[in-house]
Amino acid sequence: MIKRISMQDNTSSIKNYFIFALLFIIMSFFIVQSFIFGILWGAVTALSVWPIYEKISGKNIFFVGKRTNNRALSFAILFCLLFLIPLLYGIYELGELYKTSSHYIATNTEHGVLNYPSWFESLPMKEKVIDFWNTNIATSTGLIEAIDRLSSGKLVLLFSSLWSQVLDRVVTTVVMIVSFYFMLKNGDIIKKNYKNVFSYWLSARGLSHIENGISSLRGTINGVVLIGVLEGILLSVPLIAGGLNSGFLIGLAAGLLGVIPLLMPFLIIPCLIYIYMMGNTLWAAIGAVDLVIVWFVFENIIKPQMISKKVKINSVIILISMIGGMQLMGPVGLFLGPSIVSMAIGMVRDFLASANPV
Incomplete structure (x- = not known):
């Protein structure tokens, strides 16, 4: 015999289920909180490019593919290229800056003293700037003394914090790209x-x-x-x-x-x-x-x-x-x-x- 559930019982069961589901949603949030910003970045990016993705998906373009997985993967790879090229260019520029600095040090050092740049002469407070250069930068002993002012513990803490920040950004970027791919793949659903x-x-x-x-x-x-x-x-x-x-x-x-x-x-x-x-x-x-x-x-x-x-x-x-x-x-x-x-x-x-x- 089938029992009829009253409206009150039905409302109560829905409320209990909602509380039960909300509990698991909150628990899931705490589990993935380390990756939440990467997921948000992927979702935000997918929402912004979705109209373009839909238009391209409806056309026969060689790099898109016909299957949903291929389309999403192709679009994610294209996004990675557009995202990574400026990043790689920035790393390249940092390398060029290092080479330029090394070349300047090699060509402007005389008897262990690094000469200050010629344009220092045009500065309004050139005497103080040149004096600071000669005291702290011109000789290797000046640099060593400046570094010695920082305790080894502070340096270790500084590099540890820097490495942690870099690793965190790398993980966030990977999570963002993966989230972006799955958002596009399941976008129709x-x-x-x-x-x-x-x-x-x-x-x-x-x-x-x-x-x-x-x-x-x-x-x-x-x-x-x-x-x-x-x-x-x-x-x-x-x-x-x-x-x-x-x-x-x-x-x-x-x-x-x-x-x-x-x-x-x-x-x-x-x-x-x-x-x-x-x-x-x-x-x-x-x-x-x-x-x-x-x-x-x-x-x-x-x-x-x-x-x-x-x-x-x-x-x-x-x-x-x-x-x-x-x-x-x-x-x-x-x-x-x-x-x-x-x-x-x-x-x-x-x-x-x-x-x-x-």
């Missing part, structure tokens, strides 16, 4: 089922806010990346023309990370001073004007307005949420911040509308 899940648990109104958050996330990423690359190109031109070997890398980093307060001038101004001291006054002046235009116009006006068209909130709130999100969650918060704030504002508007019906 997620897309087909997430609406039903959110509609069931959060209602249709909650689903609309989720979709608004996804749209805001894509708009933020497109605005930050596209405008950031354009800013990087504009900033790097005078640096490269002025003779700075790492000009493109520095300009690109300043453009992509320009939303961090004062980071752009912090990276570019020392480079412009170096170019000026090397005698390239014209390119230093052009670079200064370029920095002012990029920093004030592109970074603080055009970028927030471009993002606000997708996020549909005030550009000042977007800028604040990007900076606040990054302070709270790290670099991934740069993209998640406006998305979360946009969803919160939409929910507040719903509450106000329900409290004051027309």
Whole structure:
């Protein structure tokens, strides 16, 4: 005989199951918390490129393949190349800087004394700078004394912390790429089922806010990346023309990370001073004007307005949420911040509308 379950019993069982499932979700979060930022980066990246991935998947392109696994793998490999090439270029530039420094030391050392660069003579406080150089850098004994000021314990702690940070970034990058691949591979399944899940648990109104958050996330990423690359190109031109070997890398980093307060001038101004001291006054002046235009116009006006068209909130709130999100969650918060704030504002508007019906 089949027993009929009352509505109250059914509601109670759903509530108990929800608590049971929530317990395991919280436990799972603590288990994978070391990798959570890598997973978030993979999810954010997959969400941002999903429309492009869908368009490419529908066309007969040789590197995409017909099977879902092949398409996702091909796209992940392409993403790795685009992600790793700038990183490898940065490592190459560091190697070139080491070679240049070694060459300078070899050609400018006389009787165990390393001569100071000639452009020191143009500095406004050249006597103090030259005296500091001669005391701490010019001779090997000066360097040894400077190192001796640090205890061996502090040096071990410094290198241990540095190695830990490097290893953590490598693990985060690997997790991000793996997460990115599986998000693309299962993207069709997620897309087909997430609406039903959110509609069931959060209602249709909650689903609309989720979709608004996804749209805001894509708009933020497109605005930050596209405008950031354009800013990087504009900033790097005078640096490269002025003779700075790492000009493109520095300009690109300043453009992509320009939303961090004062980071752009912090990276570019020392480079412009170096170019000026090397005698390239014209390119230093052009670079200064370029920095002012990029920093004030592109970074603080055009970028927030471009993002606000997708996020549909005030550009000042977007800028604040990007900076606040990054302070709270790290670099991934740069993209998640406006998305979360946009969803919160939409929910507040719903509450106000329900409290004051027309």
